[in-house]
Amino acid sequence: MSGKDLRMKRIFKEEKVLVLALDHGMGMGPQPGIVKPNETIAKCIQGGIDAVLTSPGIAAMYAELFAQVGLIVRLDGGFSILKGGIDRAIPCYTVEHALRIGGDAVACMGFIGGDEVQEQNSLQALANYVESCAYWQVPLMAEMIALPSDQAGITEGAKAALAVRTGVEYGADFIKTPYVSEGDAFTKAVEGSFKPVLVLGGGKVTDRELLSTVKKAVTEGARGAVIGRNIWQHAHPEKISQALSLIIHQGEEVEKAIQSAGLKE
Secondary structure (H helix, E strand, O other), X not given: OOHHHHHHHHHOOOOOEEEEEEOOHHHHOOOOXXXXXXXXXXXXXXXXXXXXXXXXXXXXXXXXXXXXXXXEEEOEEOOOOOOOOHHHOEEOOOHHHHHHOOOOEEEEEEEEOOOHHHXXXXXXXXXXXXXXXXXXXXXXXXXXXXXXXXXXXXXXXXXXXXXXXXXXXXXXXXXXXXOOOOOOHHHHHHHOXXXXXXXXXXXXXXXXXXXXXXXXXXXXOOOEEEEOHHHHOOOOHHHHHHHHHHHHHHOOOXXXXXXXXXXXX
């Protein structure tokens, strides 16, 4: 068993995984729910999350919390909401830095589509991180996103499958990507990957919508979810974490998960 295998087991303690995404402050600042990130993280650990994706600053500041869960450190950034969106992410930190602050895995973006320079720069950065992760034996989570494309006739499902497989082909150890509801598109995207695929949470939705999407994704082959504002902006982060954990780890139905976690709609 390699060092990377051992670190993967810190994230995937079971076959599936629920990751709290709490790296938004790097570009968005102190949003409601992450003004005091340590309090939110503690509540989510109580609710049953398995790992946290966060910034190097938060990882270093609240190290005692991450003794209890897996720690995935975000390595790219370089933008704020004043100057555009996440599609402008560039490499900022090294794999070595993530190891020094106790990271079990690292994360970076991977974009396909967009303009030519955008796609090339993103995939080159991904490849560079893969090389460094191989040397240091650190798992890499690639957040694979399909940007708008000029290519006529390509479906959202086809773009999703391409995005996921691109991340795997470049050497990522597991993939974070949006759910696509077009036919059996998500199932095909997962089948085209020989590494674990995790569905991301996206924009703010209702509890039922979130849980239903995650349930569908897991049923269609996802190995779990990486959820951000739909957890940390929730009135009860520990309850929505518990409901998500029940769906991901125990295969619970949405209604039963809502009831068991004590969520009120």
